[in-house]
Amino acid sequence: MTFLSADDLIYGYKNGIFPMADSDGSLYWYSPDPRAIIPIDTYKPSKSLRPILNKSYFEIRINHDFEGVMRGCASPREGDEATWISEEIIGAYTELHHLGFAHSVETYVENQLVGGLYGVSIGATFFGESMFHTVSNASKVAFHYLIENLKQRGFELLDTQFINDNVRRYGAVEIPKTEYIRLLKRAVSRKARFTDSATEYIINLSR
Structure with missing residues (x-):
């Protein structure tokens, strides 16, 4: 595959496949069996994370710097150059x-992006892609607010x-691919709408 478009991504996600690039930049499509999902309704923040949430140390934003989050996620992890x-x-x-299907949840300290995650939203499904942090707990807090947003807006998968x-x-679990496709199609x-505007601060979410 030599070119990846937004239409390719939408078609792929609706059919249970997603792309990843090899070290030489070549793109391949994947459809794991079994598939990993995170049950939305059973998620609970860890005991160690709750004091951090209560202190409101991080400022949370949605879709404020989507590309910045992707580039943070693309930075090689420690010990891995790929x-x-x-x-x-x-x-x-x-x-x-820009078409309204991909979103980021971001954490800031003193107006500096220090962590976040991004994924794709189609119907009542959120396809989580990747997360990063440069400050301890920043990605965990972003994930917490992702879950709260999905719960509040009626997402199912x-x-x-x-x-x-x-x-x-x-709380991720594995399910057979056939079961995943059944849940996905529904x-x-x-x-469901991930957000009501292009740029939005998450406010008034229960913790």
């Missing part, structure tokens, strides 16, 4: 963001693609 988020992927998802230790801490047909 990234699956290529410039082509950044361009395609940024286009999808939170896809997290692959299982790993990072998503397990948020959720993408439902109506």
Whole structure:
């Protein structure tokens, strides 16, 4: 595949597949079996995170700097020089963001972006893509507000693609691909809006 468009992404997500870039920039589509999801209704913040939420140390924004979040996620992790988020992927998802399908939840300290996550919203499904932080707990707080937003707006499915230790801490479980596709088809047909405006501060969310 030599070019990735917003239409390609929408078609892929609706059919249970998503792209990742290889180290040379080549794009491949994936459809894991089993599939990892995070049950929205059963999520609870960890005991260690609750004091941080209560202190309101971070300022939370939605869609304020979508590309900045993607580039934060694309930065190589410690001990790993590779990234699956290529410039082509950044361009395609940024286009999808301008169309209202891709969103970011961001954490700030003194007006500086220090963490966040991004993903794709279609119907009542949110497809989580990646997260990053430069300050301890910044991505965990962003995830907490993501969940609160999904609950408040009636989302039914939170896809997290692959299982790993990072998503397990948020309650991720694996389900068969056939079950995932069944849940996906139902959720993408439902109506839900991730946000009411292009740029929005999250306020008045229960913790």
